[in-house]
Amino acid sequence: MSVVAAAPSESADPPVVSTTRAGGRRSWRQHLVVAVAALGLAAWVTNGLWRDPAGHVLTKNVGDQAFFEWLLGYGVYLLGHGADPFFTDMMNAPLGVNLAANTSITVFIVLFSPLTVLAGPQVSFAAILTLNLAGSAFAWYLFLRRYLVRHAVAAAAGGFFCGFAPGFISHANGHLNWTAGWVAPLVLWWVLKLPERGRWLRHGIILGLLVAVGFSIAAEGLFFTALASGLFLITRSVQPECRAEARRALPTVLAGLGVTAVVAGALLAYPLFMHFAGPQSFSGTGFNQAHYAEDIGAYFEYPTRSVAGWLGLGSELAPNPTEETSYFGLPLLILVVVSLVTLRRHAAPGRFETLAALYTVGAVFLVLSLGPQLKFFTGTTSIKLPYAALQHLPLFDSALPGRFALVVVGVVGIILALSADRLLSDPAQTVRSHTLWAAGFAVALVPLVPLPLLTTERVPEPPFIADGIWKDYVTDGGTMTTLPFATTDTADGQRWQAYTMARRGAQFRIPDGYFLGPGGPEGTGQIGATQRHTDWLFFRAALYGYVAPLDDHDRAQARADLADWNVQAVFLPERITGSHSPLFRAAVEMTATDLLGEPEHVGGVLLWRIRPGIDPVARDRLER
Structure with a gap:
C-alpha cells in the first residue's frame, strides 16, 4: 500500500511521489517567501474584518459568524468554569446544546482563548479565518514540495490554488471549520509515511493525534480526507505493478493504523459518545442534502468573489454564497484535461499507477458532489446518482454532498503542481511551448484570483x-x-x-x-x-x-x-x-x-x- 517510489531519476519527470527533501538556506528562504505571500493574500481576502473587527460582519453569513464567535467566547467560559467542551446549557436554556454534534472547533477555542480575552471573539474570529486560509496554502505547498514536485514554484502554484480555490474562499464567509484546509495535507503527509518500516509506532501516534485535532476542528473535512486517502491507496495497490509493493507494506501500514485507532479512539471516546448518544443528539443534519448538492454546471462557471466575478462573469448556481464549492471555470477544466493527457503521455515507470489512483479520486468525488440527483444549470433532472444509495448511511447522512467538490480542489491542485513541475524540469521544452503553457495557466487561474470578502456594519453592543x-x-x-x-x-x-x-x-x-x-x-x-x-x-x-x-x-x-x-x-x-x-x-x-x-x-x-x-x-x- 505504499505510494513512495524510488529516488528521483535524472530525467525531466521525477516520480509522482518522491522522498526528495529540499534542504539548505535556499529552501528556507523559499518557504519563508511562500508563507509571507500566503499570509498577505489571506489578509487581503479578510481585510474587511480587520478594518473594524467589532463593527464589521461578513455580509453573506452573519449567522455562522455569530455562532463561531459564540464558541470562541464559550472557550473562555469553558476554561474559567471547568465546563463541558461538548455540551452546554448556556444556549437553548434549559435544554442545552450538544456541541459535539455541532462544529465545536474545540482546539481553536482553547488555543485562542488568551487572544479572545484580550481582544474579543471578533478579533479571534478574524485571526483564525486569516491563518486558516494562509496555513492551508502553505501546508499544501510543503506537502507538494515534500512528496510530489522538485520546484518550489510548482509547489506554490498547487498550494495557492488549494488554499485559495473558489470553494474555500466561499466557505471563508463564516466557516472556521471548512477554511481549515490545512488539516487534509497534514493528515495525508502522515498517511504516506505509514509504510516506512520500523516507525509504525511513531507514525501511528502522530497520525492519531492529527485525527483527534482534525475531528475537533473539521469533522466533515476529516471524513472526506479519510475517504480520499483510502480510495487512493486501495486503487493504487490493486494495480498489477503495485501489488507486490503493497503486500510488503501491508503489515507495517496495518500496525500504524492500529496505533492510530487506539490513540484517536482514546482521545475521541467522550466526544464521539456525546456526538452519537449524548443529550440533545440527533441523526442526520438539519439541511436538505438534495438542495446542498453541486449543480454540474457550476464546475464550468466562475465564482462571484473573484476577478471573473468582478468582471460580471460570476454565476449563482450554488445553494447560497457560502457553498460555491467548485466554480473552476471552463479554461481551468480545459487546462486540467490537457495536463492529464500530457502527464499520462510522459509517465515514467511507477508514475502511471499513482496518476491513475489520483484521477480515480477526482472522478469519484466529483460524482459524489453532484448529490442524489443530477442538477444541470438550475434544473433538476430525473437521473439518479450514486449518492442516492449513500445518503442514509451513517456519516454520509450528516454530510452535504456539494462539499465533496472540495476534495476535487485538492486533486486539481496536485495536477497543476505536477504539470508545472514537468514544464520547469523538462529541458526539451521550447520557448514556444513554455509560452503556451504559461498563457494557459494565466487564462485559467487569473480569473479565479479572489476578491476580499464582503462585509457590512453591525449593530454595536448596547x-x-x-x-x-x-x-x-x-x-x-x-x-x-x-x-x-x-x-x-x-x-x-x-x-x-x-x-x-x-x-x-x-x-x-x-x-x-x-x-x-x-x-x-x-x-x-x-x-x-x-x-x-x-x-x-x-x-x-x-x-x-x-x-x-x-x-x-x-x-x-x-x-x-x-x-x-x-x-x-x-x-x-x-x-x-x-x-x-x-x-x-x-x-x-x-x-x-x-x-x-x-x-x-x-x-x-x-x-x-x-x-x-x-x-x-x-x-x-x-x-x-
Whole structure:
C-alpha cells in the first residue's frame, strides 16, 4: 500500500511521489517567501474584518459568524468554569446544546482563548479565518514540495490554488471549520509515511493525534480526507505493478493504523459518545442534502468573489454564497484535461499507477458532489446518482454532498503542481511551448484570483450589555433574552452573550440560539430550537413587520413559555439587525409592550422584568 517510489531519476519527470527533501538556506528562504505571500493574500481576502473587527460582519453569513464567535467566547467560559467542551446549557436554556454534534472547533477555542480575552471573539474570529486560509496554502505547498514536485514554484502554484480555490474562499464567509484546509495535507503527509518500516509506532501516534485535532476542528473535512486517502491507496495497490509493493507494506501500514485507532479512539471516546448518544443528539443534519448538492454546471462557471466575478462573469448556481464549492471555470477544466493527457503521455515507470489512483479520486468525488440527483444549470433532472444509495448511511447522512467538490480542489491542485513541475524540469521544452503553457495557466487561474470578502456594519453592543448593567436585573447564571430571540436570522443576542463570556465574571444564559439540535422529522436534526408560540410572535414581528392582535391566551402562553425558559429579563436594543434582511424594530416593540406591559429604559435598551424581585436590591440580597 505504499505510494513512495524510488529516488528521483535524472530525467525531466521525477516520480509522482518522491522522498526528495529540499534542504539548505535556499529552501528556507523559499518557504519563508511562500508563507509571507500566503499570509498577505489571506489578509487581503479578510481585510474587511480587520478594518473594524467589532463593527464589521461578513455580509453573506452573519449567522455562522455569530455562532463561531459564540464558541470562541464559550472557550473562555469553558476554561474559567471547568465546563463541558461538548455540551452546554448556556444556549437553548434549559435544554442545552450538544456541541459535539455541532462544529465545536474545540482546539481553536482553547488555543485562542488568551487572544479572545484580550481582544474579543471578533478579533479571534478574524485571526483564525486569516491563518486558516494562509496555513492551508502553505501546508499544501510543503506537502507538494515534500512528496510530489522538485520546484518550489510548482509547489506554490498547487498550494495557492488549494488554499485559495473558489470553494474555500466561499466557505471563508463564516466557516472556521471548512477554511481549515490545512488539516487534509497534514493528515495525508502522515498517511504516506505509514509504510516506512520500523516507525509504525511513531507514525501511528502522530497520525492519531492529527485525527483527534482534525475531528475537533473539521469533522466533515476529516471524513472526506479519510475517504480520499483510502480510495487512493486501495486503487493504487490493486494495480498489477503495485501489488507486490503493497503486500510488503501491508503489515507495517496495518500496525500504524492500529496505533492510530487506539490513540484517536482514546482521545475521541467522550466526544464521539456525546456526538452519537449524548443529550440533545440527533441523526442526520438539519439541511436538505438534495438542495446542498453541486449543480454540474457550476464546475464550468466562475465564482462571484473573484476577478471573473468582478468582471460580471460570476454565476449563482450554488445553494447560497457560502457553498460555491467548485466554480473552476471552463479554461481551468480545459487546462486540467490537457495536463492529464500530457502527464499520462510522459509517465515514467511507477508514475502511471499513482496518476491513475489520483484521477480515480477526482472522478469519484466529483460524482459524489453532484448529490442524489443530477442538477444541470438550475434544473433538476430525473437521473439518479450514486449518492442516492449513500445518503442514509451513517456519516454520509450528516454530510452535504456539494462539499465533496472540495476534495476535487485538492486533486486539481496536485495536477497543476505536477504539470508545472514537468514544464520547469523538462529541458526539451521550447520557448514556444513554455509560452503556451504559461498563457494557459494565466487564462485559467487569473480569473479565479479572489476578491476580499464582503462585509457590512453591525449593530454595536448596547451599554446594557457592554457595561454589565444587565447584572442588576439577572442573577449570575440566570436566563435573559434579547428581542427578537437569537436565531440564525437574528444573531445579535447570541453574539452579545459571546462577548460577555469572553469578559469572564458573571454570565447569563439565553433561550433559543443558532445551532443544530433534535426536532427534525424522524429523529433528524434541525436548525435551532423548536419555536414556541412566544418566540414566534417576536420573530414574525421582526422579519415581516406583522403585529398580531393579542389576547389573554397569548399573554398566558407567554407567561408559561417564559417560565419554562426561566427567563428573568427581556430587552430590546435601540437597533436590531437581521442576517439576511432588515428587521422591523417598531413591530417588535409594539408586540412586546402589548404582551409584557410598559418597559423600563436602561442602558440604551428597553427592559422588561419577567420574574418579580430581580432588581438591584434583590440581587444584593441574593449575592449576600
